[in-house]
Amino acid sequence: MILCEECSSNLCGECDRILHLHRRTRHHHRTVFRQEQEAIKVDLHEGCGRTKLFWLLALADSTTLKAMLELRGENQRSRGSVAASTCRFCGAPAQPSLLSPAPVCQDSDCQEYSREACVRTHDCGHLCGGLKGEASCLPCLHGCANTPSLKQDADDMCMICFSEALSAAPAIQLECGHVFHAHCCRTVLTRRWPGPRITFTFSMCPICKVRISHGVLTELLSPISALFEDVRRKALMRLEYEGLHRAEAISTPGARYYNDPAAYAMDRYAYYVCFKCNKAYYGGEARCDVEAGLGDEYDPRELVCGACSDVSRAQMCPKHGTDFLEYKCRYCCSVAVFFCFGTTHFCNACHDDFQRVTNIPKTELPHCPAGPRAQQLEGEECPLHVQHPPTGEEFALGCGVCRNAHTF
Structure with a gap:
Protein backbone atom coordinates (compact mmCIF):
# COMPACT_ATOMS: atom_id res chain seq x y z
CA MET A 1 0.00 0.00 0.00
CA ILE A 2 1.38 3.37 -1.07
CA LEU A 3 0.38 6.81 0.17
CA CYS A 4 0.61 9.71 -2.28
CA GLU A 5 0.66 12.96 -0.29
CA GLU A 6 -0.22 15.16 -3.28
CA CYS A 7 -3.05 12.98 -4.62
CA SER A 8 -4.23 12.30 -1.03
CA SER A 9 -4.95 8.69 -1.92
CA ASN A 10 -3.93 5.21 -0.85
CA LEU A 11 -2.85 3.10 -3.80
CA CYS A 12 -1.74 -0.44 -4.44
CA GLY A 13 1.53 -0.97 -6.32
CA GLU A 14 -0.17 -1.42 -9.71
CA CYS A 15 -2.35 1.71 -9.39
CA ASP A 16 0.65 3.71 -8.27
CA ARG A 17 2.60 2.64 -11.34
CA ILE A 18 -0.21 3.60 -13.74
CA LEU A 19 -1.33 6.87 -12.11
CA HIS A 20 2.18 8.20 -11.77
CA LEU A 21 3.48 7.41 -15.23
CA HIS A 22 2.52 10.87 -16.48
CA ARG A 23 5.29 13.43 -16.27
CA ARG A 24 3.03 15.79 -14.29
CA THR A 25 2.52 13.22 -11.53
CA ARG A 26 5.61 11.07 -11.59
CA HIS A 27 7.41 13.41 -9.15
CA HIS A 28 4.68 13.22 -6.49
CA HIS A 29 6.02 12.44 -3.05
CA ARG A 30 4.94 8.90 -2.24
CA THR A 31 5.72 6.63 0.72
CA VAL A 32 5.04 2.99 1.57
CA PHE A 33 2.98 2.56 4.70
CA ARG A 34 5.47 1.89 7.47
CA GLN A 35 3.33 -0.82 9.01
CA GLU A 36 3.13 -2.51 5.61
CA GLN A 37 6.83 -2.15 4.97
CA GLU A 38 7.81 -3.73 8.28
CA ALA A 39 5.40 -6.64 7.80
CA ILE A 40 6.59 -7.70 4.34
CA LYS A 41 9.00 -10.62 4.75
CA VAL A 42 10.05 -13.54 2.60
CA ASP A 43 12.23 -16.13 4.30
CA LEU A 44 12.99 -19.81 4.78
CA HIS A 45 12.51 -21.31 8.23
CA GLU A 46 13.69 -24.91 8.76
CA GLY A 47 12.78 -25.93 5.22
CA CYS A 48 9.41 -24.15 5.29
CA GLY A 49 9.16 -21.23 2.86
CA ARG A 50 7.20 -18.28 4.20
CA THR A 51 5.83 -15.09 2.64
CA LYS A 52 4.49 -12.68 5.21
CA LEU A 53 2.45 -9.60 4.24
CA PHE A 54 0.40 -7.15 6.26
CA TRP A 55 -2.81 -9.08 5.54
CA LEU A 56 -1.56 -12.50 4.36
CA LEU A 57 0.65 -15.32 5.62
CA ALA A 58 1.61 -17.99 3.06
CA LEU A 59 3.64 -21.07 3.98
CA ALA A 60 4.80 -24.12 2.03
CA ASP A 61 6.84 -27.11 3.18
CA SER A 62 8.73 -28.83 0.37
CA THR A 63 9.27 -32.03 2.36
CA THR A 64 5.65 -32.85 3.22
CA LEU A 65 4.19 -30.95 0.22
CA LYS A 66 1.82 -29.12 2.54
CA ALA A 67 0.92 -25.45 2.15
CA MET A 68 -1.25 -22.96 3.98
CA LEU A 69 -2.70 -19.50 3.32
CA GLU A 70 -3.94 -17.40 6.21
CA LEU A 71 -5.78 -14.10 5.79
CA ARG A 72 -4.72 -12.07 8.77
CA GLY A 73 -7.13 -9.72 10.49
CA GLU A 74 -6.39 -6.99 12.99
CA ASN A 75 -6.72 -9.38 15.94
CA GLN A 76 -4.33 -11.91 14.48
CA ARG A 77 -1.68 -9.27 13.84
CA SER A 78 -1.51 -8.50 17.55
CA ARG A 79 -1.48 -12.16 18.63
CA GLY A 80 1.02 -12.88 21.36
CA SER A 81 1.26 -9.36 22.74
CA VAL A 82 -0.01 -8.40 26.19
CA ALA A 83 -3.45 -7.09 25.34
CA ALA A 84 -6.62 -7.19 27.41
CA SER A 85 -8.94 -7.48 24.43
CA THR A 86 -7.72 -10.45 22.39
CA CYS A 87 -7.29 -14.13 23.12
CA ARG A 88 -3.63 -15.10 23.45
CA PHE A 89 -4.18 -18.21 21.32
CA CYS A 90 -6.65 -17.40 18.52
CA GLY A 91 -6.85 -13.59 18.54
CA ALA A 92 -10.62 -13.53 19.17
CA PRO A 93 -12.11 -10.95 21.57
CA ALA A 94 -11.48 -11.97 25.19
CA GLN A 95 -11.07 -10.59 28.69
CA PRO A 96 -8.64 -11.66 31.41
CA SER A 97 -10.02 -13.28 34.55
CA LEU A 98 -8.79 -14.04 38.05
CA LEU A 99 -8.21 -17.69 37.11
CA SER A 100 -6.40 -16.77 33.89
CA PRO A 101 -4.65 -13.37 33.99
CA ALA A 102 -3.80 -13.72 30.31
CA PRO A 103 -6.84 -13.10 28.06
CA VAL A 104 -8.46 -16.29 26.76
CA CYS A 105 -11.70 -16.56 24.78
CA GLN A 106 -14.50 -19.05 25.52
CA ASP A 107 -13.56 -21.48 22.76
CA SER A 108 -13.16 -24.99 24.21
CA ASP A 109 -9.72 -25.51 22.64
CA CYS A 110 -8.42 -22.20 23.95
CA GLN A 111 -9.81 -22.94 27.40
CA GLU A 112 -8.05 -26.32 27.34
CA TYR A 113 -4.78 -24.71 26.29
CA SER A 114 -5.03 -22.09 29.03
CA ARG A 115 -5.12 -24.75 31.75
CA GLU A 116 -1.56 -25.85 30.98
CA ALA A 117 -0.10 -22.67 29.45
CA CYS A 118 2.55 -20.65 31.20
CA VAL A 119 1.32 -17.24 32.40
CA ARG A 120 4.72 -15.62 32.88
CA THR A 121 5.67 -12.57 30.87
CA HIS A 122 9.07 -12.14 29.23
CA ASP A 123 11.09 -8.97 29.78
CA CYS A 124 10.07 -7.88 26.28
CA GLY A 125 6.40 -7.85 27.32
CA HIS A 126 5.26 -10.94 25.40
CA LEU A 127 3.63 -13.84 27.18
CA CYS A 128 5.60 -17.07 27.46
CA GLY A 129 4.37 -19.54 24.87
CA GLY A 130 5.43 -22.61 26.86
CA LEU A 131 3.94 -24.87 29.51
CA LYS A 132 3.12 -24.08 33.12
CA GLY A 133 5.62 -25.34 35.69
CA GLU A 134 8.69 -25.64 33.46
CA ALA A 135 11.98 -24.83 35.19
CA SER A 136 12.94 -22.42 32.40
CA CYS A 137 10.46 -20.69 30.13
CA LEU A 138 10.31 -21.20 26.40
CA PRO A 139 12.28 -18.35 24.74
CA CYS A 140 10.15 -15.56 23.32
CA LEU A 141 8.77 -16.71 19.97
CA HIS A 142 8.53 -13.12 18.71
CA GLY A 143 12.30 -12.69 18.36
CA CYS A 144 12.54 -9.95 20.96
CA ALA A 145 15.56 -11.46 22.72
CA ASN A 146 18.81 -12.82 21.41
CA THR A 147 17.96 -16.52 21.32
CA PRO A 148 20.36 -18.30 18.93
CA SER A 149 19.01 -21.70 20.07
CA LEU A 150 15.51 -20.81 18.82
CA LYS A 151 15.14 -21.72 15.16
CA GLN A 152 11.46 -20.78 14.74
CA ASP A 153 9.13 -17.93 15.63
CA ALA A 154 5.48 -17.32 16.53
CA ASP A 155 4.28 -17.25 12.91
CA ASP A 156 5.85 -20.57 11.98
CA MET A 157 3.44 -23.47 11.62
CA CYS A 158 3.75 -26.44 13.95
CA MET A 159 5.36 -28.98 11.62
CA ILE A 160 3.39 -31.83 13.19
CA CYS A 161 -0.17 -30.60 12.66
CA PHE A 162 0.65 -27.92 10.05
CA SER A 163 -2.69 -26.27 10.78
CA GLU A 164 -1.91 -23.64 13.41
CA ALA A 165 0.94 -21.29 14.23
CA LEU A 166 3.20 -22.11 17.16
CA SER A 167 1.66 -19.22 19.10
CA ALA A 168 -1.82 -20.74 18.81
CA ALA A 169 -1.19 -23.33 21.56
CA PRO A 170 1.34 -24.03 24.35
CA ALA A 171 4.58 -25.22 22.78
CA ILE A 172 7.72 -27.03 23.90
CA GLN A 173 11.29 -26.89 22.64
CA LEU A 174 12.78 -30.36 22.17
CA GLU A 175 16.40 -31.13 22.96
CA CYS A 176 17.21 -30.83 19.25
CA GLY A 177 16.11 -27.18 19.42
CA HIS A 178 12.91 -27.35 17.38
CA VAL A 179 9.57 -26.16 18.73
CA PHE A 180 6.19 -27.89 18.39
CA HIS A 181 2.80 -27.75 20.07
CA ALA A 182 2.87 -29.79 23.28
CA HIS A 183 -0.45 -31.47 22.51
CA CYS A 184 0.73 -32.40 18.99
CA CYS A 185 3.79 -34.16 20.44
CA ARG A 186 1.61 -36.09 22.89
CA THR A 187 -0.82 -37.08 20.12
CA VAL A 188 1.96 -38.41 17.88
CA LEU A 189 3.54 -40.44 20.67
CA THR A 190 0.18 -41.82 21.78
CA ARG A 191 -0.91 -42.93 18.30
CA ARG A 192 2.52 -44.40 17.59
CA TRP A 193 3.19 -46.01 14.20
CA PRO A 194 0.64 -46.40 11.38
CA GLY A 195 -0.24 -49.93 10.33
CA PRO A 196 0.68 -53.21 12.04
CA ARG A 197 4.47 -53.18 11.55
CA ILE A 198 6.52 -51.49 14.25
CA THR A 199 8.35 -48.40 13.00
CA PHE A 200 9.87 -45.58 15.00
CA THR A 201 9.71 -42.63 12.59
CA PHE A 202 6.88 -41.18 14.69
CA SER A 203 9.26 -40.76 17.64
CA MET A 204 11.66 -38.56 15.65
CA CYS A 205 11.62 -34.79 15.18
CA PRO A 206 9.74 -34.07 11.91
CA ILE A 207 12.41 -31.55 10.91
CA CYS A 208 15.82 -32.99 11.83
CA LYS A 209 14.89 -36.67 12.46
CA VAL A 210 16.57 -36.74 15.89
CA ARG A 211 14.83 -38.80 18.57
CA ILE A 212 12.17 -36.73 20.38
CA SER A 213 13.20 -35.86 23.93
CA HIS A 214 11.63 -33.53 26.50
CA GLY A 215 10.93 -33.71 30.22
CA VAL A 216 7.14 -33.43 29.92
Whole structure:
Protein backbone atom coordinates (compact mmCIF):
# COMPACT_ATOMS: atom_id res chain seq x y z
CA MET A 1 0.00 0.00 0.00
CA ILE A 2 1.38 3.37 -1.07
CA LEU A 3 0.38 6.81 0.17
CA CYS A 4 0.61 9.71 -2.28
CA GLU A 5 0.66 12.96 -0.29
CA GLU A 6 -0.22 15.16 -3.28
CA CYS A 7 -3.05 12.98 -4.62
CA SER A 8 -4.23 12.30 -1.03
CA SER A 9 -4.95 8.69 -1.92
CA ASN A 10 -3.93 5.21 -0.85
CA LEU A 11 -2.85 3.10 -3.80
CA CYS A 12 -1.74 -0.44 -4.44
CA GLY A 13 1.53 -0.97 -6.32
CA GLU A 14 -0.17 -1.42 -9.71
CA CYS A 15 -2.35 1.71 -9.39
CA ASP A 16 0.65 3.71 -8.27
CA ARG A 17 2.60 2.64 -11.34
CA ILE A 18 -0.21 3.60 -13.74
CA LEU A 19 -1.33 6.87 -12.11
CA HIS A 20 2.18 8.20 -11.77
CA LEU A 21 3.48 7.41 -15.23
CA HIS A 22 2.52 10.87 -16.48
CA ARG A 23 5.29 13.43 -16.27
CA ARG A 24 3.03 15.79 -14.29
CA THR A 25 2.52 13.22 -11.53
CA ARG A 26 5.61 11.07 -11.59
CA HIS A 27 7.41 13.41 -9.15
CA HIS A 28 4.68 13.22 -6.49
CA HIS A 29 6.02 12.44 -3.05
CA ARG A 30 4.94 8.90 -2.24
CA THR A 31 5.72 6.63 0.72
CA VAL A 32 5.04 2.99 1.57
CA PHE A 33 2.98 2.56 4.70
CA ARG A 34 5.47 1.89 7.47
CA GLN A 35 3.33 -0.82 9.01
CA GLU A 36 3.13 -2.51 5.61
CA GLN A 37 6.83 -2.15 4.97
CA GLU A 38 7.81 -3.73 8.28
CA ALA A 39 5.40 -6.64 7.80
CA ILE A 40 6.59 -7.70 4.34
CA LYS A 41 9.00 -10.62 4.75
CA VAL A 42 10.05 -13.54 2.60
CA ASP A 43 12.23 -16.13 4.30
CA LEU A 44 12.99 -19.81 4.78
CA HIS A 45 12.51 -21.31 8.23
CA GLU A 46 13.69 -24.91 8.76
CA GLY A 47 12.78 -25.93 5.22
CA CYS A 48 9.41 -24.15 5.29
CA GLY A 49 9.16 -21.23 2.86
CA ARG A 50 7.20 -18.28 4.20
CA THR A 51 5.83 -15.09 2.64
CA LYS A 52 4.49 -12.68 5.21
CA LEU A 53 2.45 -9.60 4.24
CA PHE A 54 0.40 -7.15 6.26
CA TRP A 55 -2.81 -9.08 5.54
CA LEU A 56 -1.56 -12.50 4.36
CA LEU A 57 0.65 -15.32 5.62
CA ALA A 58 1.61 -17.99 3.06
CA LEU A 59 3.64 -21.07 3.98
CA ALA A 60 4.80 -24.12 2.03
CA ASP A 61 6.84 -27.11 3.18
CA SER A 62 8.73 -28.83 0.37
CA THR A 63 9.27 -32.03 2.36
CA THR A 64 5.65 -32.85 3.22
CA LEU A 65 4.19 -30.95 0.22
CA LYS A 66 1.82 -29.12 2.54
CA ALA A 67 0.92 -25.45 2.15
CA MET A 68 -1.25 -22.96 3.98
CA LEU A 69 -2.70 -19.50 3.32
CA GLU A 70 -3.94 -17.40 6.21
CA LEU A 71 -5.78 -14.10 5.79
CA ARG A 72 -4.72 -12.07 8.77
CA GLY A 73 -7.13 -9.72 10.49
CA GLU A 74 -6.39 -6.99 12.99
CA ASN A 75 -6.72 -9.38 15.94
CA GLN A 76 -4.33 -11.91 14.48
CA ARG A 77 -1.68 -9.27 13.84
CA SER A 78 -1.51 -8.50 17.55
CA ARG A 79 -1.48 -12.16 18.63
CA GLY A 80 1.02 -12.88 21.36
CA SER A 81 1.26 -9.36 22.74
CA VAL A 82 -0.01 -8.40 26.19
CA ALA A 83 -3.45 -7.09 25.34
CA ALA A 84 -6.62 -7.19 27.41
CA SER A 85 -8.94 -7.48 24.43
CA THR A 86 -7.72 -10.45 22.39
CA CYS A 87 -7.29 -14.13 23.12
CA ARG A 88 -3.63 -15.10 23.45
CA PHE A 89 -4.18 -18.21 21.32
CA CYS A 90 -6.65 -17.40 18.52
CA GLY A 91 -6.85 -13.59 18.54
CA ALA A 92 -10.62 -13.53 19.17
CA PRO A 93 -12.11 -10.95 21.57
CA ALA A 94 -11.48 -11.97 25.19
CA GLN A 95 -11.07 -10.59 28.69
CA PRO A 96 -8.64 -11.66 31.41
CA SER A 97 -10.02 -13.28 34.55
CA LEU A 98 -8.79 -14.04 38.05
CA LEU A 99 -8.21 -17.69 37.11
CA SER A 100 -6.40 -16.77 33.89
CA PRO A 101 -4.65 -13.37 33.99
CA ALA A 102 -3.80 -13.72 30.31
CA PRO A 103 -6.84 -13.10 28.06
CA VAL A 104 -8.46 -16.29 26.76
CA CYS A 105 -11.70 -16.56 24.78
CA GLN A 106 -14.50 -19.05 25.52
CA ASP A 107 -13.56 -21.48 22.76
CA SER A 108 -13.16 -24.99 24.21
CA ASP A 109 -9.72 -25.51 22.64
CA CYS A 110 -8.42 -22.20 23.95
CA GLN A 111 -9.81 -22.94 27.40
CA GLU A 112 -8.05 -26.32 27.34
CA TYR A 113 -4.78 -24.71 26.29
CA SER A 114 -5.03 -22.09 29.03
CA ARG A 115 -5.12 -24.75 31.75
CA GLU A 116 -1.56 -25.85 30.98
CA ALA A 117 -0.10 -22.67 29.45
CA CYS A 118 2.55 -20.65 31.20
CA VAL A 119 1.32 -17.24 32.40
CA ARG A 120 4.72 -15.62 32.88
CA THR A 121 5.67 -12.57 30.87
CA HIS A 122 9.07 -12.14 29.23
CA ASP A 123 11.09 -8.97 29.78
CA CYS A 124 10.07 -7.88 26.28
CA GLY A 125 6.40 -7.85 27.32
CA HIS A 126 5.26 -10.94 25.40
CA LEU A 127 3.63 -13.84 27.18
CA CYS A 128 5.60 -17.07 27.46
CA GLY A 129 4.37 -19.54 24.87
CA GLY A 130 5.43 -22.61 26.86
CA LEU A 131 3.94 -24.87 29.51
CA LYS A 132 3.12 -24.08 33.12
CA GLY A 133 5.62 -25.34 35.69
CA GLU A 134 8.69 -25.64 33.46
CA ALA A 135 11.98 -24.83 35.19
CA SER A 136 12.94 -22.42 32.40
CA CYS A 137 10.46 -20.69 30.13
CA LEU A 138 10.31 -21.20 26.40
CA PRO A 139 12.28 -18.35 24.74
CA CYS A 140 10.15 -15.56 23.32
CA LEU A 141 8.77 -16.71 19.97
CA HIS A 142 8.53 -13.12 18.71
CA GLY A 143 12.30 -12.69 18.36
CA CYS A 144 12.54 -9.95 20.96
CA ALA A 145 15.56 -11.46 22.72
CA ASN A 146 18.81 -12.82 21.41
CA THR A 147 17.96 -16.52 21.32
CA PRO A 148 20.36 -18.30 18.93
CA SER A 149 19.01 -21.70 20.07
CA LEU A 150 15.51 -20.81 18.82
CA LYS A 151 15.14 -21.72 15.16
CA GLN A 152 11.46 -20.78 14.74
CA ASP A 153 9.13 -17.93 15.63
CA ALA A 154 5.48 -17.32 16.53
CA ASP A 155 4.28 -17.25 12.91
CA ASP A 156 5.85 -20.57 11.98
CA MET A 157 3.44 -23.47 11.62
CA CYS A 158 3.75 -26.44 13.95
CA MET A 159 5.36 -28.98 11.62
CA ILE A 160 3.39 -31.83 13.19
CA CYS A 161 -0.17 -30.60 12.66
CA PHE A 162 0.65 -27.92 10.05
CA SER A 163 -2.69 -26.27 10.78
CA GLU A 164 -1.91 -23.64 13.41
CA ALA A 165 0.94 -21.29 14.23
CA LEU A 166 3.20 -22.11 17.16
CA SER A 167 1.66 -19.22 19.10
CA ALA A 168 -1.82 -20.74 18.81
CA ALA A 169 -1.19 -23.33 21.56
CA PRO A 170 1.34 -24.03 24.35
CA ALA A 171 4.58 -25.22 22.78
CA ILE A 172 7.72 -27.03 23.90
CA GLN A 173 11.29 -26.89 22.64
CA LEU A 174 12.78 -30.36 22.17
CA GLU A 175 16.40 -31.13 22.96
CA CYS A 176 17.21 -30.83 19.25
CA GLY A 177 16.11 -27.18 19.42
CA HIS A 178 12.91 -27.35 17.38
CA VAL A 179 9.57 -26.16 18.73
CA PHE A 180 6.19 -27.89 18.39
CA HIS A 181 2.80 -27.75 20.07
CA ALA A 182 2.87 -29.79 23.28
CA HIS A 183 -0.45 -31.47 22.51
CA CYS A 184 0.73 -32.40 18.99
CA CYS A 185 3.79 -34.16 20.44
CA ARG A 186 1.61 -36.09 22.89
CA THR A 187 -0.82 -37.08 20.12
CA VAL A 188 1.96 -38.41 17.88
CA LEU A 189 3.54 -40.44 20.67
CA THR A 190 0.18 -41.82 21.78
CA ARG A 191 -0.91 -42.93 18.30
CA ARG A 192 2.52 -44.40 17.59
CA TRP A 193 3.19 -46.01 14.20
CA PRO A 194 0.64 -46.40 11.38
CA GLY A 195 -0.24 -49.93 10.33
CA PRO A 196 0.68 -53.21 12.04
CA ARG A 197 4.47 -53.18 11.55
CA ILE A 198 6.52 -51.49 14.25
CA THR A 199 8.35 -48.40 13.00
CA PHE A 200 9.87 -45.58 15.00
CA THR A 201 9.71 -42.63 12.59
CA PHE A 202 6.88 -41.18 14.69
CA SER A 203 9.26 -40.76 17.64
CA MET A 204 11.66 -38.56 15.65
CA CYS A 205 11.62 -34.79 15.18
CA PRO A 206 9.74 -34.07 11.91
CA ILE A 207 12.41 -31.55 10.91
CA CYS A 208 15.82 -32.99 11.83
CA LYS A 209 14.89 -36.67 12.46
CA VAL A 210 16.57 -36.74 15.89
CA ARG A 211 14.83 -38.80 18.57
CA ILE A 212 12.17 -36.73 20.38
CA SER A 213 13.20 -35.86 23.93
CA HIS A 214 11.63 -33.53 26.50
CA GLY A 215 10.93 -33.71 30.22
CA VAL A 216 7.14 -33.43 29.92
CA LEU A 217 7.09 -36.37 27.47
CA THR A 218 9.07 -38.78 29.67
CA GLU A 219 6.04 -40.87 30.63
CA LEU A 220 5.13 -41.43 26.98
CA LEU A 221 8.71 -41.92 25.78
CA SER A 222 9.77 -44.54 28.37
CA PRO A 223 7.74 -47.49 26.97
CA ILE A 224 8.64 -46.44 23.41
CA SER A 225 12.36 -46.48 24.29
CA ALA A 226 11.99 -49.90 25.94
CA LEU A 227 10.26 -51.27 22.84
CA PHE A 228 12.93 -49.77 20.60
CA GLU A 229 15.70 -51.51 22.54
CA ASP A 230 13.78 -54.81 22.44
CA VAL A 231 13.29 -54.66 18.66
CA ARG A 232 16.89 -53.53 18.19
CA ARG A 233 18.23 -56.45 20.27
CA LYS A 234 16.11 -59.05 18.47
CA ALA A 235 16.87 -57.66 15.01
CA LEU A 236 20.64 -57.64 15.67
CA MET A 237 20.48 -61.21 16.99
CA ARG A 238 18.62 -62.37 13.89
CA LEU A 239 21.04 -60.49 11.61
CA GLU A 240 24.00 -62.24 13.23
CA TYR A 241 22.41 -65.69 13.11
CA GLU A 242 21.62 -65.20 9.41
CA GLY A 243 25.24 -64.30 8.80
CA LEU A 244 24.43 -60.80 7.51
CA HIS A 245 26.23 -58.78 10.17
CA ARG A 246 29.10 -58.28 7.69
CA ALA A 247 26.91 -57.51 4.67
CA GLU A 248 28.13 -54.97 2.10
CA ALA A 249 25.46 -52.48 3.16
CA ILE A 250 27.16 -52.34 6.58
CA SER A 251 30.85 -52.87 5.83
CA THR A 252 31.28 -50.78 2.66
CA PRO A 253 32.37 -47.15 3.29
CA GLY A 254 29.80 -44.73 1.94
CA ALA A 255 27.00 -47.30 2.03
CA ARG A 256 23.69 -46.26 3.58
CA TYR A 257 24.13 -48.40 6.72
CA TYR A 258 27.92 -48.21 7.01
CA ASN A 259 28.92 -49.16 10.57
CA ASP A 260 25.26 -49.16 11.64
CA PRO A 261 24.10 -52.80 11.72
CA ALA A 262 21.20 -51.97 14.04
CA ALA A 263 19.59 -49.60 11.54
CA TYR A 264 20.12 -52.13 8.75
CA ALA A 265 18.58 -54.95 10.77
CA MET A 266 15.55 -52.91 11.87
CA ASP A 267 14.89 -51.82 8.28
CA ARG A 268 15.38 -55.34 6.92
CA TYR A 269 13.12 -57.21 9.36
CA ALA A 270 9.49 -56.60 10.25
CA TYR A 271 8.41 -56.80 13.89
CA TYR A 272 4.94 -56.60 15.40
CA VAL A 273 3.56 -56.16 18.92
CA CYS A 274 1.74 -59.17 20.32
CA PHE A 275 -1.75 -58.22 21.48
CA LYS A 276 -1.57 -60.64 24.42
CA CYS A 277 1.93 -60.25 25.88
CA ASN A 278 2.82 -56.82 24.37
CA LYS A 279 6.22 -58.10 23.25
CA ALA A 280 7.74 -57.58 19.83
CA TYR A 281 7.87 -60.64 17.60
CA TYR A 282 9.40 -61.36 14.19
CA GLY A 283 7.09 -61.40 11.18
CA GLY A 284 9.38 -61.89 8.19
CA GLU A 285 11.36 -59.44 6.09
CA ALA A 286 10.12 -55.89 5.68
CA ARG A 287 9.99 -56.20 1.90
CA CYS A 288 7.31 -58.89 2.31
CA ASP A 289 5.30 -56.47 4.43
CA VAL A 290 5.50 -53.87 1.65
CA GLU A 291 4.62 -56.37 -1.08
CA ALA A 292 1.57 -57.51 0.87
CA GLY A 293 0.22 -53.97 0.69
CA LEU A 294 -1.44 -54.21 4.11
CA GLY A 295 -2.92 -50.83 5.08
CA ASP A 296 -3.99 -49.29 8.36
CA GLU A 297 -7.19 -51.35 8.52
CA TYR A 298 -6.45 -54.41 10.64
CA ASP A 299 -7.57 -55.92 13.92
CA PRO A 300 -4.77 -55.64 16.51
CA ARG A 301 -6.28 -58.60 18.38
CA GLU A 302 -5.11 -60.81 15.51
CA LEU A 303 -1.46 -59.83 16.01
CA VAL A 304 -0.34 -62.65 18.30
CA CYS A 305 3.17 -64.02 18.71
CA GLY A 306 4.01 -67.71 18.33
CA ALA A 307 4.16 -68.34 22.07
CA CYS A 308 0.70 -66.86 22.71
CA SER A 309 -0.85 -68.63 19.69
CA ASP A 310 0.70 -72.03 20.24
CA VAL A 311 -2.09 -74.22 18.87
CA SER A 312 0.18 -77.16 18.01
CA ARG A 313 2.20 -77.13 21.24
CA ALA A 314 5.60 -76.40 19.76
CA GLN A 315 8.59 -77.35 21.85
CA MET A 316 10.09 -74.59 23.95
CA CYS A 317 13.61 -73.65 22.95
CA PRO A 318 16.00 -74.45 25.85
CA LYS A 319 18.16 -71.46 24.89
CA HIS A 320 15.68 -68.72 23.91
CA GLY A 321 12.45 -69.89 25.51
CA THR A 322 9.33 -68.74 23.63
CA ASP A 323 10.59 -65.28 22.61
CA PHE A 324 11.41 -66.40 19.06
CA LEU A 325 8.75 -69.08 18.52
CA GLU A 326 7.43 -68.85 14.95
CA TYR A 327 4.66 -70.39 12.89
CA LYS A 328 4.25 -71.11 9.21
CA CYS A 329 1.38 -69.44 7.36
CA ARG A 330 -1.33 -72.06 6.80
CA TYR A 331 -1.73 -71.12 3.11
CA CYS A 332 1.84 -70.53 1.92
CA CYS A 333 5.51 -71.04 2.79
CA SER A 334 5.98 -67.78 4.72
CA VAL A 335 6.45 -66.87 8.37
CA ALA A 336 3.09 -66.09 9.98
CA VAL A 337 2.29 -62.66 11.39
CA PHE A 338 -1.44 -62.86 12.20
CA PHE A 339 -3.31 -65.38 14.35
CA CYS A 340 -7.04 -65.30 13.55
CA PHE A 341 -10.19 -67.13 14.62
CA GLY A 342 -8.18 -68.69 17.46
CA THR A 343 -7.00 -71.40 15.06
CA THR A 344 -5.29 -70.01 11.96
CA HIS A 345 -1.92 -68.37 11.28
CA PHE A 346 -1.57 -66.00 8.30
CA CYS A 347 1.29 -64.11 6.69
CA ASN A 348 0.60 -60.50 5.68
CA ALA A 349 -0.38 -61.26 2.10
CA CYS A 350 -2.69 -64.19 2.88
CA HIS A 351 -4.29 -62.25 5.73
CA ASP A 352 -4.99 -59.39 3.34
CA ASP A 353 -6.74 -61.89 1.03
CA PHE A 354 -8.13 -64.20 3.73
CA GLN A 355 -11.69 -64.35 2.37
CA ARG A 356 -10.45 -65.97 -0.83
CA VAL A 357 -7.67 -68.22 0.51
CA THR A 358 -9.79 -69.64 3.36
CA ASN A 359 -12.46 -70.71 0.87
CA ILE A 360 -10.04 -72.66 -1.33
CA PRO A 361 -10.65 -76.40 -0.88
CA LYS A 362 -7.72 -78.12 0.79
CA THR A 363 -7.26 -80.37 -2.22
CA GLU A 364 -6.81 -77.33 -4.48
CA LEU A 365 -4.26 -75.52 -2.33
CA PRO A 366 -0.74 -75.27 -3.83
CA HIS A 367 1.89 -77.73 -2.65
CA CYS A 368 5.31 -76.67 -1.35
CA PRO A 369 6.80 -74.33 -2.47
CA ALA A 370 3.74 -72.10 -2.09
CA GLY A 371 3.92 -68.32 -2.47
CA PRO A 372 1.89 -65.58 -0.76
CA ARG A 373 -1.86 -65.52 -1.46
CA ALA A 374 -1.76 -69.30 -2.01
CA GLN A 375 0.06 -69.08 -5.34
CA GLN A 376 2.08 -72.01 -6.65
CA LEU A 377 5.81 -71.29 -7.00
CA GLU A 378 8.13 -72.89 -9.51
CA GLY A 379 10.92 -75.20 -8.41
CA GLU A 380 11.19 -77.58 -5.49
CA GLU A 381 13.00 -75.65 -2.74
CA CYS A 382 10.86 -74.39 0.13
CA PRO A 383 11.46 -70.68 0.95
CA LEU A 384 11.49 -71.65 4.65
CA HIS A 385 14.10 -74.42 4.15
CA VAL A 386 12.16 -76.84 6.37
CA GLN A 387 10.14 -80.02 6.05
CA HIS A 388 6.50 -79.28 6.88
CA PRO A 389 2.99 -80.73 6.49
CA PRO A 390 0.93 -80.00 3.35
CA THR A 391 -0.45 -76.50 2.79
CA GLY A 392 -3.64 -76.00 4.75
CA GLU A 393 -2.39 -77.38 8.05
CA GLU A 394 -1.00 -75.56 11.09
CA PHE A 395 2.72 -76.01 11.68
CA ALA A 396 5.10 -74.57 14.28
CA LEU A 397 8.48 -73.69 12.84
CA GLY A 398 9.99 -73.59 16.32
CA CYS A 399 12.60 -71.11 17.54
CA GLY A 400 13.31 -68.72 14.68
CA VAL A 401 16.81 -67.84 15.83
CA CYS A 402 17.94 -71.42 16.23
CA ARG A 403 16.26 -72.38 12.94
CA ASN A 404 18.23 -69.73 11.09
CA ALA A 405 21.40 -70.71 12.90
CA HIS A 406 21.06 -74.23 11.52
CA THR A 407 20.18 -72.94 8.06
CA PHE A 408 23.24 -70.74 7.56
